[in-house]
Amino acid sequence: MSGQFRPSRRAMLKVGLAATATVASPAVLRSARADTGPIKIGLPLALTGALGSVGQQQKRGAELWAKVQNAKGGILGRQIELLIEDTAGNPANCVRKAQEMVERRDCRLLTGITLSSEALAVVPKLAEWDSIFISSDNGDGRLTAESLVPNFFRANISGPMGTRAVSLYLRSAKLQKFYALGLDYAWGHNSVQVFEQETTKSKKEFIGKVFAPTGTKDYSPYITKIRQSGADAVFLVLQGDDNNAFLSQAQQYRLPEKVKLLTEIVDLTSIRAVGDASLGLIGSSRYSFTYDHPLNAEFVALWKKEHNTVPDTFEGEQWQCMKVFEAGIVKAGGIEAAKLRPALEDIEIESVKGKVHIRKCDHQGVQQGFMVEVVKKPGFDTPVPEVIATFPGDETTPTCNTMTFKD
Amino acid sequence: MSTFGLLLSQFADALSQSALLFFLGVGLTLIFGLMRIVNFAHGALYMLGAFVGYSLAHWSGNYWVALAGAPMLVGLFGVAFEFSILRRLYRRDAHAFLMVTFGLALVVGEAVRLTWGSDALKVAAPPALSGVIFLLDEPFPVYRLFLAATGIVVAVAIWQFLERSRLGLLIRATSQNAEMANALGVDIKLIRSCVFGIGCGLAALGGVLAAPLVTASNGMAATVIIDAFVIVIIGGMGSFLGSLIGALLIGFVQVFGNYYAPDFALAFMYLVMLVVLVVRPGGLLGKEA
Amino acid sequence: MTGATRMKGATRMKGATRLICIVVLLALVLAPLGLPPFAMTLLTEAVILGLFAMSLDLMFGYTRLVSFGHAAAYGFGAYASGWLLLHTGMPLLFAVFAAGLLTGVLAIGIGWMCTLATGVSFSMLTLALAQLLYAISFKWTSVTGGSDGLAGIPRTIGPFGFAALSSKAGFYYLALGCLVGGFLVCFALVRSPFGAVLRGIRENESKTTALGYNTRLYKIAVVAISYGLGGLAGALYAPFAGFANTELLFWLLSGQVLIMVIVGGAGTLIGPVLGAAFFMLMEHQLSAWTEAWALYFGLIFIAFVLFAPEGIWGLATRRRRAHPRP
DSSP states (O other): OBEEOOOOHHHHHHHHHHHHHHHHSHHHHOOOOSSSSOEEEEEEEOOSSTTHHHHHHHHHHHHHHHHHHHHTTOBTTBOEEEEEEEOTTOHHHHHHHHHHHHHTSOOOEEEOOOSHHHHHHHGGGHHHHTOEEEESSOOOGGGGTTTOOTTEEEOSOOHHHHHHHHHHHHHTSSOOEEEEEEESSHHHHHHHHHHHHHHHHTTOEEEEEEEEOTTOOOOHHHHHHHHHHTOSEEEEEOOHHHHHHHHHHHHHTTHHHHSEEEESOOOHHHHHHHGGGGTTOEEEESOOTTOOOHHHHHHHHHHHHHHSSOOOHHHHHHHHHHHHHHHHHHHHTSOOHHHHHHHHTTOEEEETTEEEEEOTTTOBEEOOEEEEEEEOOTTOSSOEEEEEEEEOHHHHSOSTTSSOOOO | OOHHHHHHHHHHHHHHHHHHHHHHHHHHHHHHHHHOOOOTTHHHHHHHHHHHHHHHHHHHSOHHHHHHHHHHHHHHHHHHHHHHTGGGGTTSOHHHHHHHHHHHHHHHHHHHHHHHOSSOBOOOOOGGGSSEEEETTEEEEHHHHHHHHHHHHHHHHHHHHHHHSHHHHHHHHHHHOHHHHHHTTOOHHHHHHHHHHHHHHHHHHHHHHHHHHHOBOTTHHHHHHHHHHHHHHHHOTTOHHHHHHHHHHHHHHHHHHHHHOGGGTTTHHHHHHHHHHHHSTTOTTOSOO | OTTOOOBOOOOOOOHHHHHHHHHHHHHHHHHHHHSOHHHHHHHHHHHHHHHHHHHHHHHHHHHOOOOSOTHHHHHHHHHHHHHHHHHSOOOHHHHHHHHHHHHHHHHHHHHHHHTTSOHHHHHHHHHHHHHHHHHHHHHOHHHHOTTTOEEOOOOOOTTTTOHHHHSHHHHHHHHHHHHHHHHHHHHHHHHSHHHHHHHHHHHOHHHHHHTTOOHHHHHHHHHHHHHHHHHHHHHHHHHHHSEEOGGGGSHHHHHHHHHHHHHHOTTSSHHHHHHHHHHHHHHHHHHHHOTTHHHHHHHHHHHHHHHOTTHHHHHHHTOEESSOOO
16 A cells, blocks of 8 residues: 655645744743843753652752752842753763753853763863853762863762772771672772772772672672672672662671671662661761761751751752852852852862862862761661761872872 | 582572563563564563552552552553553554553653652562571572562463463464454454553562562663563563573573673673574574574 | 555655755755754754664665664764764764764674564664673773763864864754765665665565565665664764763663654654654753653653654655555
8 A cells, every 4th residue: 555645735834834943942042141130050960760869869959058048148149040950861961951051041050960971971061161060979080080171170079089988997997808899880990999999008908899780680699799709898889779779689698797888878768778778887978967067957957847857968969069159159259160160269168068178179079078887776767877987088088180099 | 608509599599580580571472472562661560560569568568468469450550551552553563562662661650750759669578588598508588589489380370371271272372363363253352451461460570579679769660671672582572481481591691690700791681682593583482583 | 454564655756845845954054044052052963863863764664674773873873983083183074974984884794693583583683782782882991981981072173174064053064964965865775776675675575585686685785874874873973962972872762763763754764854853852842841751751652653653744744545544
């Protein structure tokens, strides 16, 4: 049966008009001014998809900050407007959304890029866009090392910093033999490498390592490997669904009874997802509501009032990041990259985690390192991360532009 | 751990993993066998099963309620979808099914996120299955043995159902030749609805059984859909026995492969699939050449 | 009888159609003069995706070779041009075409392997090979950058001074040129005797073989051309976005491009281009309006299946079928 190709002229015209209308629609053509009016901060977040829970945390953290700040009159008398978009964790979408924020909505301040793959795609474009990006959760060590660009700043604790905190803690621990399990991509490899270096430096034994692809559902081969290795402890560089799957399964195999579980990130979402399987977990924390600092107490109280629960890791990190933005803009007296960049370099703020100092040499925020242990605590229906050690920022931050440490 | 002990526990791991993969694959292959539909939404339905299971367990305080209820509810949803939408598409090209199941996957995925949120949710195994047994002095989770056992039970049940029961006979007949079956008076529409519902229910069963191991999370659908396709292709699309063999093959390859050659973990499944398809283009027990 | 095939028909251009196409082409050529920067960014990406989708149509719409691995073409092309631009001094124009060519050559091997099977098995082989390519790019960090991919890909001007191509408007014209060129190639192909054989394979492969054609050879050829053009699209994407990473090789993209072809209208060449633009713009706009965008996105596709089976191009052309369907 043959289909006749006989389009009516009107129909063809319709297609053409529809296409033009979409591209030229007000949504696409609308632009805005940048010198007066609201201060726009763009967040191309992964709000849906596998890392949606992290992106949602970043969104909440930023939104509360904006709300509080606007109630105080904004910054420099200008209200803050957050441009929040969903990238679904796809770097192509992230670049497109970020570019839209810059080109169409005249927004030159960016933060809240959830995945490291997204950040790596956006970072090289910052110069072309004349935009400043302050990271709130990207942990890849290279972003302040070989991949550093002038417009990139990091307010959060990086992978190497978290790993270093764990290593420093282990120096005084009795554990001697270590194995490592990381996710098979840049962050996993990076942190395991730092851990291996640190373990060797402190004259302890690094037995071996293994990497699992993201999306692994069955961790039994890796659990068996860890058990077989004879290690006292295993350093985990896992996050999200992989972290939850591993912890659940490890507990089912009674692995923690034989091998101590150490981890690079501890967050509440994971603890809630695995429940008691997280008990006894010791790890570095990028932010916890249990930190003992007056600004944190204030923040936690504020958060409880707004959300009826305590703030989680990336909510706190995003809050801190926005505070850095705030301080930088105030110091610069404006938002243009040429003014903001030097203002952010060497800036120091007092934050929920204590003092944070943005280093001039590699734009990393030097801040305390925290070690926590997940324990049951009365008054909470799930286990909580209790602070068991704190390390000063200079000890946990790598030497400038590198991922290695002095001693 | 002695070598024998190691191998024994790995064998048990592989069996339990194969069981989970089997639940994933068998639903997909039944649907394809009967309706020639490549169900892109299979992973989303597996995920739906896990979340529905979570809610049922949460509400009743009992995992068994979730185990029984989730497959049934998702199965009913499958029947409803087939009845309302898929039914109109049988006379159309295969394109239609590709796109409609793709759309369904998006809808179900987002519906799950809207209903249960972005955070992963804990689904606890029942206390009776939460312990360990000792395989040569090494602890092994009872739950995994339960998985392996359930896999065997369900496989036998489906086999018997297809071979012995009247409905099973009708399903097999319609899979082989829908026209003829129709001419002989079989109510094809009913068969199709049943099979699609059963397929969806089996996917959900896989989800609710996997939940204590991996939690109920939004990323679930994407990670299993490929596994499901690979198993079914290796076994032969439309072949029940094939899906069983495919599941066993992949389960064992992954458990042993990831242990002895972890660098290839990402590639194992596809290498096996490639080899099988080159040697037997229709899959191990497939009918297509 | 289920699945009775419908001849998609040769894309014979009638007078009115030709006029409209010229008008649209003129609009596309003049676009950089009128559209604001971001609209141009979107349009350029739509053009690149359009080429990608159109390349799949050759396989899918005209030969009924369902590929679940077309992202392999796109991703490989992107990595190839990205690598050439980053590590050799090759200017933009040459890198892009070299990458497209390389993809086509690689695809001969892929085509040979996949055509060992037919039907769904063919599709699964394309998937397997694409996923293997994904796994390789993920692990071969020294060349592909592993999970990071290649970043900071420049639009190298090179010794011949094709500076214009590296500008925003210039790059757009390069992409547009590739799309139009690719279209003309495909158009000529499907109207030629080669195209007739492809349609023969689509309608009834055994009959075509019986007529004496080595259908496997034709299939391999169409896979190579299809992947080559898809690779060209990917090769354009890398310098456009400035990066190439493993997501460009992932099966999700393969599924998406297949949907772009179907929603646009398979077997029409122009349809898939519209489908790609539609898909990208819809996703972009919907996600700006609501977090639940995926829900509406999925519903739109289901609606298309139920109410506009011929896709966007079918809607536009309002085909009259010779026999109405029951």
